[in-house]
Amino acid sequence: MIWYPYQQMKTMKAPYHIINAEGVYLYTQEQKLIDSVSSWWSVIHGYKHPELNQAIQTQLEKFAHVMLGGLSHETAQKLSDKLQDWLPGDLDYCFFSDSGSVAVEVALKMALQYYMNRGENQRTMVLALEHAYHGDTFKTMEVGDDEDYHFVLHAYGASQNVVHIPTEIDALEKAFERYHSKLNCFLVEPLLQGAGGMRMYDVTFLKRARELCDQYGVLLIFDEVATGFGRTGNRFVADLVLPDILVLGKALTGGYIGHAVTVANHRVYEGFYDDNPAHALMHGPTFMGNALACSVALKSIELFETRDYMSKIKKIEQITRREMQGFCHPEVKEVRIMGACICVEVYEPDAIRGYQQFAYEHGVFSRPFLNYLYAMVPYVIEEKELVQVLQTMKDWFARK
Numbered sequence: 406m407i408w409y410p411y412q413q414m415k416t417m418k419a420p421y422h423i424i425n426a427e428g429v430y431l432y433t434q435e436q437k438l439i440d441s442v443s444s445w446w447s448v449i450h451g452y453k454h455p456e457l458n459q460a461i462q463t464q465l466e467k468f469a470h471v472m473l474g475g476l477s478h479e480t481a482q483k484l485s486d487k488l489q490d491w492l493p494g495d496l497d498y499c500f501f502s503d504s505g506s507v508a509v510e511v512a513l514k515m516a517l518q519y520y521m522n523r524g525e526n527q528r529t530m531v532l533a534l535e536h537a538y539h540g541d542t543f544k545t546m547e548v549g550d551d552e553d554y555h556f557v558l559h560a561y562g563a564s565q566n567v568v569h570i571p572t573e574i575d576a577l578e579k580a581f582e583r584y585h586s587k588l589n590c591f592l593v594e595p596l597l598q599g600a601g602g603m604r605m606y607d608v609t610f611l612k613r614a615r616e617l618c619d620q621y622g623v624l625l626i627f628d629e630v631a632t633g634f635g636r637t638g639n640r641f642v643a644d645l646v647l648p649d650i651l652v653l654g655k656a657l658t659g660g661y662i663g664h665a666v667t668v669a670n671h672r673v674y675e676g677f678y679d680d681n682p683a684h685a686l687m688h689g690p691t692f693m694g695n696a697l698a699c700s701v702a703l704k705s706i707e708l709f710e711t712r713d714y715m716s717k718i719k720k721i722e723q724i725t726r727r728e729m730q731g732f733c734h735p736e737v738k739e740v741r742i743m744g745a746c747i748c749v750e751v752y753e754p755d756a757i758r759g760y761q762q763f764a765y766e767h768g769v770f771s772r773p774f775l776n777y778l779y780a781m782v783p784y785v786i787e788e789k790e791l792v793q794v795l796q797t798m799k800d801w802f803a804r805k
C-alpha cells in the first residue's frame with residue numbers, strides 16, 4: 406500500500422482519487438477541480454499540455470534515459486546550453502539531479518568542497534534563514550528550520566554547523582561579523598520562503614547579503630526550487646541579485662518529471678577545475694540528465710519565453726490584488742501576495758480546518774497547512790478560474 410507524505414496514516418482522511426487531468430483541472434470520479442496548488446507548485450503550464458506531451462514522445466522514440474557517467478546526449482547538452490544562455494551572469498555550469506532536495510545537497514557539497522579544495526578547512530558552517538525549507542533529506546533538514554522536522558534536532562541536538570537568522574539586515578550583519586571566517590555559504594530561499602509559511606521579504610536584504618558575501622568571500626546560494634520560473638513575479642530572483650550557485654527544481658520540467666539542477670558560476674567551477682582528482686565533485690545521481698526530463702524542460706522553457714509567461718504572471722498578481730482588496734476577517738492575521746503566490750495567514754490553525762473539503766465542494770483543490778491558506782496556481786489559469794479560487798477563500802471566512 407502507499408505510505409503517504411506528511412501524514413499520520415492512522416488518522417489521515419482519504420486522498421482524492423484523480424482519474425484525469427487537463428489544463429488547470431483535476432478530475433475525480435464526481436468532481437472537476439481547479440488545482441490551486443499546481444501539484445506542489447510545479448505544473449506551471451497545466452496538465453496534459455499537448456506540446457509538452459509531444460516533446461516527451463519525440464524523445465521517447467529515441468531513448469528514455471542514458472546515464473551521464475561516461476555517456477552524454479544531445480537533449481541534456483541542449484538544456485545545459487539553454488540554461489547557460491538564459492540564466493543571468495556567469496551561472497553557466499549545470500549539475501543535474503532528480504529532485505530539489507538532492508540539488509540543494511549538491512549545492513551545499515559544492516560550497517563546502519570549494520573551500521576544502523583551497524585548504525580552507527575551517528569553513529564548515531552554513532548560514533541560513535529561520536523558517537527555511539530546503540528539502541527532506543538529512544542535510545537539507547539540518548540547514549532548514551521547519552518545525553515539522555524538529556524531531557531531528559531532538560535526536561541529534563542543534564547542529565554546530567548551521568546558524569539561522571531572521572530576514573533582518575541587522576541580524577545578517579551580526580552573523581557575518583561573528584561567523585564569517587567559518588562560513589562557506591549563505592543559503593536562502595530568495596524573497597519568498599515557501600514551505601516555511603509563504604513568508605515574503607524585501608530584496609534589500611538580499612542585496613546586503615550579496616555585499617557581505619563579497620566582503621568576506623562567502624558563497625551565496627539561492628534555492629529557487631520554488632521561486633524560480635516566475636513565481637515571485639520575477640523570472641528568477643537571481644535576475645535581481647546574482648548568487649554564486651542557483652538551485653532549480655519543481656517547475657523546471659513543467660511538473661512532468663522529477664528533475665532539478667544546481668547551477669554554479671565560473672568562480673565555483675574554477676574551484677574544482679585542476680589536475681588533482683581529489684578536487685573533483687564526487688556526486689552522480691543515477692537519473693541525472695534523464696532524457697525525458699530534459700526534453701520536457703526544454704519545451705517548458707520555450708513555452709515560458711515565447712508565450713510571454715511573465716505578463717501572465719503579472720496579470721495573476723493584478724487580479725489577485727484586485728479580488729483581495731479590502732478583505733479582512735477577525736481570524737485572519739495577514740494576506741500576503743507576491744507574483745503568482747497568495748497566502749492568507751490565520752491566527753489559529755482551527756480557522757482553516759475543514760477548508761480542503763469546503764474547497765472541493767466549490768470545485769477547487771487546495772492544501773492548506775498549519776496557519777496558511779494559500780494558492781500557487783498554474784500560470785495558464787483564466788481570469789474567471791482564478792476569481793473562483795480566490796472567491797472560495799473569501800466565502801470560507803464569510804460563511805460563519
Ligand SMILES: *Cc1c(COP(=O)(O)O)cnc(C)c1O
Pocket residue numbers: 503504505506507509538539540541594599600628629630631632654655
Ligand atoms: C520543494 C522544495 C525543495 C525540495 O524539492 P524536492 O523536489 O521535493 O526534493 C527544496 N527547496 C525548496 C525551496 C522547495 O520548495
